[in-house]
Amino acid sequence: MPRRVTLTDRQREALLHLPVDQGELLRHYTxxxxxxxxxxxxxxxxxxxxxxxxxxxxxxxxxxxxxxxxxxxxxxxxxxxxxxxxxxxxxxxxxxxxxxxxxxxxxxxxxGYRSFSGRGARDLREWIAREAEAATSNEDLARRFVAECRRTRTILPGSSTIERLCADALVEAERRIEDLIAHRITPTLSENLAHLLEDTVDGRVTRFVWLRQFEVGANSAAANRLMDRLEYLQRFDLPADLLDGVPAHRVTRLRRQGERYYADGMRDLPEDRRLAILAVCTLEWRSSLADVIVETHDRIVGRLYRASERLCNTRIADEKAAVRDTLKSFAEIGGALLGAQDDGTALDGIIATGPGWERFRTLVGVTSRFVRQTTISRT
Incomplete structure (x- = not known):
């Protein structure tokens, strides 16, 4: 039987080596x-x-x-x-x-040590078949198998046997996961998913490839392209229990496989495997697109805010001279009023006929406009 899993020399050494560290010697060889x-x-x-x-x-x-x-x-x-x-x-x-x-x-x-044969071997094969679904990698499953053999005092078989057992278990676990997902897909949904590999966008790429081509944008055109994809994916009536009981790393693995295949490669896959990948990709891309759209919106709003802030700062700089003139006029009018009061002159006459009065009213109007514009800009 061909070996589907091959541990590297480093991984094999880590599993089967004799300990040389003082702490490990004290723990295992005392x-x-x-x-x-x-x-x-x-x-x-x-x-x-x-x-x-x-x-x-x-x-x-x-x-x-x-x-x-x-x-x-x-x-x-x-x-x-x-x-x-x-x-x-x-x-x-x-x-x-x-x-x-x-x-x-x-x-x-x-x-009480026993060799890897007979009932003990059958029990361990059943155990590794169940454990394979939760294992995240070939090395992880081999490490779990070795630990279980130590716990049950079963003498480890050769490394090639361990690799073959892990390979078979991983393949079977993958098939069970794919069958579980595929059997939750209705005939109508199955037909709709098949269209992803047949329909094209602009006569160039299939819907399947088009849907996975998305990234965070920075303008309204990019946001519209993302919304088109999300709206298309929302048409699929995916069952709520589609991924119940499926480990998260298995979902990630199926999505990555879908993102590596083109439409022709997907069509050549067994039906259950193809349906499982299409369904997982549809669900995962829908979630990812929602996140990407939110981030795109944040970028657009942030860019508009920065532009408004620059405009506000420019207007403030342009009005600084007017503000200085206004404050100077306030000082002149205040001095004139105080001088008139000291001389006993009527204030009404000073305000109505004073040479600085027209200029004062003009500058007050400029200041009022500046305050309103500044308030609106900051808002």
């Missing part, structure tokens, strides 16, 4: 009194060392040692220190292949 009791039943030093090493590797990462596998110095030193041995005592371990198998059988009997 031996209890019960462990030490079972280990001391082995007579020779190298067998005690090998038995302890196999026990630690079964616990974490949860696999068996490969023949001839190179053991990191940090691991051998840490285990040797607990056993009162040296790293060199490991060199003679498993000179007989039978010894390694006997120790592995004893560990399975004492600690």
């Amino acid at each position: 031996l209890s009194d019960e462990d030490l009791g079972h280990i001391r039943q082995r007579r020779r030093a190298h067998n005690r060392f090998g038995f302890a090493l196999q026990l630690c590797v079964l616990r974490y990462p949860g696999r068996v040692l490969a023949p001839g596998e190179l053991i990191p110095a940090q691991v051998s030193d840490f285990i040797a220190a607990q056993l009162g041995l040296t790293s060199d005592d490991l060199l003679l371990y498993a000179a007989r292949e039978e010894t390694r198998h006997e120790h592995l059988a004893d560990l399975r009997r004492i600690y």
